Amino acid sequence: MTYLHHEEHFRSSEVVRDVVIGMADGLTVPFALAAGLTGAIDASRVVVIAGLAEIAAGSIAMGLGGYLAARGESEHYESERAREELEIVEKPAAERAEVREILEGYGLTREQSDPILAAFEARPKVWVDWMMRFELGLEEPDPKRAVRSALTIAGSYVAGGMIPLAPYMITSHSIMALRYSVAATVIALAIFGYVKGRYTGAPPLRASVQTTIIGGLAAAAAFTIAKLIA
Amino acid sequence: MTYLHHEEHFRSSEVVRDVVIGMADGLTVPFALAAGLTGAIDASRVVVIAGLAEIAAGSIAMGLGGYLAARGESEHYESERAREELEIVEKPAAERAEVREILEGYGLTREQSDPILAAFEARPKVWVDWMMRFELGLEEPDPKRAVRSALTIAGSYVAGGMIPLAPYMITSHSIMALRYSVAATVIALAIFGYVKGRYTGAPPLRASVQTTIIGGLAAAAAFTIAKLIA
Numbered sequence: 522m523t524y525l526h527h528e529e530h531f532r533s534s535e536v537v538r539d540v541v542i543g544m545a546d547g548l549t550v551p552f553a554l555a556a557g558l559t560g561a562i563d564a565s566r567v568v569v570i571a572g573l574a575e576i577a578a579g580s581i582a583m584g585l586g587g588y589l590a591a592r593g594e595s596e597h598y599e600s601e602r603a604r605e606e607l608e609i610v611e612k613p614a615a616e617r618a619e620v621r622e623i624l625e626g627y628g629l630t631r632e633q634s635d636p637i638l639a640a641f642e643a644r645p646k647v648w649v650d651w652m653m654r655f656e657l658g659l660e661e662p663d664p665k666r667a668v669r670s671a672l673t674i675a676g677s678y679v680a681g682g683m684i685p686l687a688p689y690m691i692t693s694h695s696i697m698a699l700r701y702s703v704a705a706t707v708i709a710l711a712i713f714g715y716v717k718g719r720y721t722g723a724p725p726l727r728a729s730v731q732t733t734i735i736g737g738l739a740a741a742a743a744f745t746i747a748k749l750i751a
Numbered sequence: 752m753t754y755l756h757h758e759e760h761f762r763s764s765e766v767v768r769d770v771v772i773g774m775a776d777g778l779t780v781p782f783a784l785a786a787g788l789t790g791a792i793d794a795s796r797v798v799v800i801a802g803l804a805e806i807a808a809g810s811i812a813m814g815l816g817g818y819l820a821a822r823g824e825s826e827h828y829e830s831e832r833a834r835e836e837l838e839i840v841e842k843p844a845a846e847r848a849e850v851r852e853i854l855e856g857y858g859l860t861r862e863q864s865d866p867i868l869a870a871f872e873a874r875p876k877v878w879v880d881w882m883m884r885f886e887l888g889l890e891e892p893d894p895k896r897a898v899r900s901a902l903t904i905a906g907s908y909v910a911g912g913m914i915p916l917a918p919y920m921i922t923s924h925s926i927m928a929l930r931y932s933v934a935a936t937v938i939a940l941a942i943f944g945y946v947k948g949r950y951t952g953a954p955p956l957r958a959s960v961q962t963t964i965i966g967g968l969a970a971a972a973a974f975t976i977a978k979l980i981a
């Protein structure tokens with residue numbers, strides 16, 4: 522794997538991560554809420570109202586949350602970068618000592634670090650790049666990421682949430698709807714977990730089982746709590 | 752900021768991140784759902800049942816999701832590390848070329864990279880450490896992180912969610928409860944946003960306003976959708 526491949530991998534894995542963030546909760550929470558309400562209140566209409574309200578609330582909260590997180594990452598990167606740019610001009614001795622400290626951590630002697638420092642001082646931009654990545658552990662974020670991240674997360678939440686809710690919208694018989702909802706959602710969770718595993722590098726079958734169990738546990742907890750207080 | 756300070760900052764910021772993940776949604780989604788249902792169905796009991804079912808579902812889904820994400824990070828790190836350990840033994844020439852490629856990106860000549868390569872070959876563990884961080888951009892995750900992350904996210908979700916829901920549990924007058932819920936949640940969102948900003952380095956007042964607006968938008972969307980279909 523070359524350096525460039527890693528960068529590309531990093532970008533496309535951000536989209537996958539956003540879909541996973543949105544769809545994991547979108548499939549699970551509206552499903553569990555609808556199941557819980559059916560256990561407590563035998564009325565498809567209330568379940569549909571609550572489910573759609575939850576999908577609206579959840580997709581907006583998670584989408585805007587993702588937008589702000591990505592914006593915050595960009596701003597954090599910019600402000601840290603500006604600070605490093607200032608520091609290599611105003612406190613070059615301290616910055617040189619930091620480079621040596623990092624390189625020493627990898628077993629380089631002072632003599633071995635000197636040519637690296639000389640190369641950095643000839644190219645300040647490269648020096649700042651290096652400090653950002655190796656001192657602070659920060660990668661430059663894609664500026665378009667925030668909006669794309671928000672839409673991907675919100676869209677995935679809505680897409681995921683409509684699967685468990687659709688049966689309650691089709692039939693007014695809420696126990697029947699619950700059965701179809703469970704069947705549709707278990708299949709969707711299993712497929713989603715499998716695909717998620719394929720993309721994130723986890724063993725797909727195990728990811729599929731884990732995702733389905735999370736949805737089931739959440740629904741069982743919601744069902745039990747709703748039943749207890751109803 | 753020294754290298755070690757960065758590591759410590761990294762660990763404590765993970766806990767803050769987990770609280771933020773859990774509480775941001777915990778404050779927002781149950782609040783929006785309860786507000787939406789009050790707009791559609793004038794019955795505190797249904798709002799409380801739906802709200803508690805949502806908190807159970809949301810906290811379990813997000814907590815287990817956080818657990819699996821942290822576990823996945825650990826496993827990804829371990830498997831990549833095992834691969835790098837094998838590669839520096841089986842394909843040392845290719846690995847040396849990768850080190851040179853990375854160092855060239857920072858303006859080092861072949862002569863300047865040679866002592867670094869010699870230092871690495873004398874200490875294979877350091878070489879692998881370096882490849883993990885600088886080729887793959889991976890930091891070693893804390894093994895205890897997964898369980899702590901799950902409990903922190905789930906607990907924060909429950910703590911956040913009980914704030915908007917408490918008024919509906921105290922009074923059966925749902926419009927009155929909605930007013931107290933809005934007041935309590937707006938105050939809680941403003942404080943949460945401010946504290947979040949302080950910890951994550953964003954301007955606290957702006958973070959406070961943004962967080963409150965997200966909660967308000969999510970609630971308004973849930974309210975409108977529930978009202979339209981009721």
